[in-house]
Every structure is written in structure tokens, then in C-alpha cells.
Amino acid sequence: MATETVGELIHEAAEPHASGGLPQLDFATWPTQIFWLAVALVVLYYLMSRVALPRISETLEERADAIADDLDKAEEFRRRAxxxxxxxxxxxxxxxxxxxxxxxxxxxxIQTQVDAALAKADAEISARTAESEKRIREIRDEAAAAVITVATDTAGALIDAVLPEAQDAKAVASAVKARA
Incomplete structure (x- = not known):
């Protein structure tokens, strides 16, 4: 019996649904559905306008302020750069x-040092040139004297070989000097 009572209850509960159709489309329930729809929209509008939208606008404003500050900082950094x-x-x-x-x-x-070094080198070269010219003159004079001595000796030896009795050393020396 208890099972029959439960079965009957299930059958009775399933009976309105068996009428075939969606309860939202039942014209008898539309006024209540419209009422609750209006209540839900009003509550949703109130929550959005008083809670969510102020937070969103505050966040957007903070973001816009942060962007403006960042742009100002970037302009300052650009100016500093x-x-x-x-x-x-x-x-x-x-x-x-x-x-x-x-x-x-x-x-x-460097040019002053180079000029000084060149002047010093020129002075040394001039001194060495003068010394070399003096030495060359001495060597030339010695060579000339040696040539005269050799020529005198050679002429004396030739005269002595050709005419030994005609040899006059002064005459040979004066003849060699006259040719030199």
C-alpha cells in the first residue's frame, strides 16, 4: 500500500507534464513570468547601476589616469633624453x-723638437763635413807630396839608369815640381 501511494503520487506529479508542452509557453503563467522578469531586470539594473558600473567606471577612470600619468612620464623622459x-x-x-x-x-x-734635432744634425754634419774636407785636403797634400817624392825618385832612378854621370838631384826635383 505504501508503494501504491508513492506510485500514485508519482503519477499525479507527472500528470500536469503529460499535457504536452512547455510550461513557459502556457498563457496562464505569462503574467507571473512577466512580473518576475520585470523584478529581475529591476534588481539587475539596480545592482549594475549601484555596484558594478561604478566600480567599472572607477577602474576605467583609474586606468585613464594611469595612462595619462604614464604619457606624462614618457614625455618627461623624452625631454630628459x-x-x-x-x-x-x-x-x-x-x-x-x-x-x-x-x-x-x-x-x-714635436715640430720644435724635430727642428732642433735637424739643426743639431745639420751642425754635426757641417762640422763633420769641414773636418772631412780638412782631412781630404791633408790627404791630397800628402798624396801630392808623395807623388812628387815618387816622381823625383823615379826620375832620378831613370836618369841614373840611362846616364849615371849626369844625375843632379836638385835639377830633377825642380823639373818634377815644374811639371806637377
């Missing part, structure tokens, strides 16, 4: 001019 680039270019130009001045000064010092 441009200033740093100008300072770098100016420092580079100053360094180049200083380097050119140092190079010109160094060239002048």
Missing part, C-alpha cells in the same frame, strides 16, 4: 676641440 643628448653632443664637441687643440700643441712641440 633630448636634454641629455644635447649635453652629450656639446660634451663631445668640447672633447673634440680639446683633442684637436692638444694634437696641434703636440704637433707644434
Amino acid at each position: 633630448a636634454d641629455a643628448e644635447k649635453a652629450y653632443e656639446q660634451a663631445l664637441a668640447e672633447a673634440r676641440s680639446k683633442a684637436q687643440a692638444i694634437a696641434a700643441e703636440t704637433r707644434a712641440e
Whole structure:
């Protein structure tokens, strides 16, 4: 009996559904469905307008402020970078001019040292040239004297070989000097 009662209850509960159709499409329930739809939309609108939308707009505003701050910072960094680039270019130009001045000064010092070394070398060369010319004159004079001596000796030997009794040393010497 208890099973029959449960079976009857199941059958009775299944009976309205067996009428064939969807309960949402039953015209008898539309007024309540429309009422609850309106209540749900009003509650949803209230929740969205009072809770969700202010949070979303606040988040969007914070994001817009953060983006604006980031853009301002980026503009400041760009300006600083441009200033740093100008300072770098100016420092580079100053360094180049200083380097050119140092190079010109160094060239002048080196040229002075080269000129001094050339003057010293020219003086040494002149002194050595004068000394060499003096030595060459001495050697030439010695050679000339040696040639005269050899010529005198050779002439004397020839005369002695050809005419031994006609040899006059003074005459031979004066004849050799006259030819030299």
C-alpha cells in the first residue's frame, strides 16, 4: 500500500507534464513570468547601476589616469633624453676641440723638437763635413807630396839608369815640381 501511494503520487506529479508542452509557453503563467522578469531586470539594473558600473567606471577612470600619468612620464623622459643628448653632443664637441687643440700643441712641440734635432744634425754634419774636407785636403797634400817624392825618385832612378854621370838631384826635383 505504501508503494501504491508513492506510485500514485508519482503519477499525479507527472500528470500536469503529460499535457504536452512547455510550461513557459502556457498563457496562464505569462503574467507571473512577466512580473518576475520585470523584478529581475529591476534588481539587475539596480545592482549594475549601484555596484558594478561604478566600480567599472572607477577602474576605467583609474586606468585613464594611469595612462595619462604614464604619457606624462614618457614625455618627461623624452625631454630628459633630448636634454641629455644635447649635453652629450656639446660634451663631445668640447672633447673634440680639446683633442684637436692638444694634437696641434703636440704637433707644434714635436715640430720644435724635430727642428732642433735637424739643426743639431745639420751642425754635426757641417762640422763633420769641414773636418772631412780638412782631412781630404791633408790627404791630397800628402798624396801630392808623395807623388812628387815618387816622381823625383823615379826620375832620378831613370836618369841614373840611362846616364849615371849626369844625375843632379836638385835639377830633377825642380823639373818634377815644374811639371806637377
